[in-house]
Amino acid sequence: MQLKKIHLLLFSLILLNVLPSIAQEFKKNAAYIELGGNAEFYSINYDRRLPISTQFKIVPRVGFMYLPLNRIKDNYDFTTIRVPIELNLLWAKRAESKNFAEAGVGLNLIGMKKYTGYYFDRNVYENKFAKVTTIRLGFRHQKPTGGLMYRAGLLIPITQDRFSESRVGDDIFYRLYAGFSLGYSF
Numbered sequence: 001m002q003l004k005k006i007h008l009l010l011f012s013l014i015l016l017n018v019l020p021s022i023a024q025e026f027k028k029n030a031a032y033i034e035l036g037g038n039a040e041f042y043s044i045n046y047d048r049r050l051p052i053s054t055q056f057k058i059v060p061r062v063g064f065m066y067l068p069l070n071r072i073k074d075n076y077d078f079t080t081i082r083v084p085i086e087l088n089l090l091w092a093k094r095a096e097s098k099n100f101a102e103a104g105v106g107l108n109l110i111g112m113k114k115y116t117g118y119y120f121d122r123n124v125y126e127n128k129f130a131k132v133t134t135i136r137l138g139f140r141h142q143k144p145t146g147g148l149m150y151r152a153g154l155l156i157p158i159t160q161d162r163f164s165e166s167r168v169g170d171d172i173f174y175r176l177y178a179g180f181s182l183g184y185s186f
Helices: 002-023 162-168
Strands: 027-037 042-048 056-066 082-091 099-119 122-142 147-160 177-185
Touching: 002 027, 027 147, 042 082, 056 099, 082 122, 099 147, 122 177
Parallel strands: none
Antiparallel strands: 027 042, 027 177, 042 056, 056 082, 082 099, 099 122, 122 147, 147 177
C-alpha cells in the first residue's frame, strides 16, 4: 500500500512539472501569404514546426497559387497553378527565441497546359506539372505564444526536370527569387 502512495505522489509531481511546460510549448502551426518566392507571384501556405532540439526545428511546408493569367510560350500556359513544397530547418540561439535563421530545400510544381488541338468543337489541352528544385535562405520571426509571424528569404533554383527545361528554358537559373511572408501562427 505504501508503494502505491509513493508511485501516485511521483506521478503527480511529474504531471505538475510536465503540464506547465506543455502549455508553454511553441505554437506549431502557421498559415501565411508569401509574395514572390517559389510561386513567383504569391502563394497561400501552411507549415508545421517539429522540434528536433531546443535550438533546431524542422518545418515542412505546402502552398498553393492560382493565377488566371495566360502567358503562353510554344503552346504552353505555365502560370496558372503552382504548388510549392518545402522542408526547412529553423535555428535560434536560445530555446525561447522568436527570431530564426531559416534554410531549406523545396520543390515547385508548375502547372502547364499544352494545347493539343481542336476536337469535337472544343480546344483540347494536356495538363502536366513541371518540377523545379530550390534552396531557401532566410529569416523568420515567430513568437512562441503564437500570433503575427513574418519571414523573408532568397530562393535559388538548383535543378529542373526535362519537361520544365524544354518548355520554360534554363533562364530561371540566372536569377534569385525573393519571398516575403506575412501570416499567423497558432
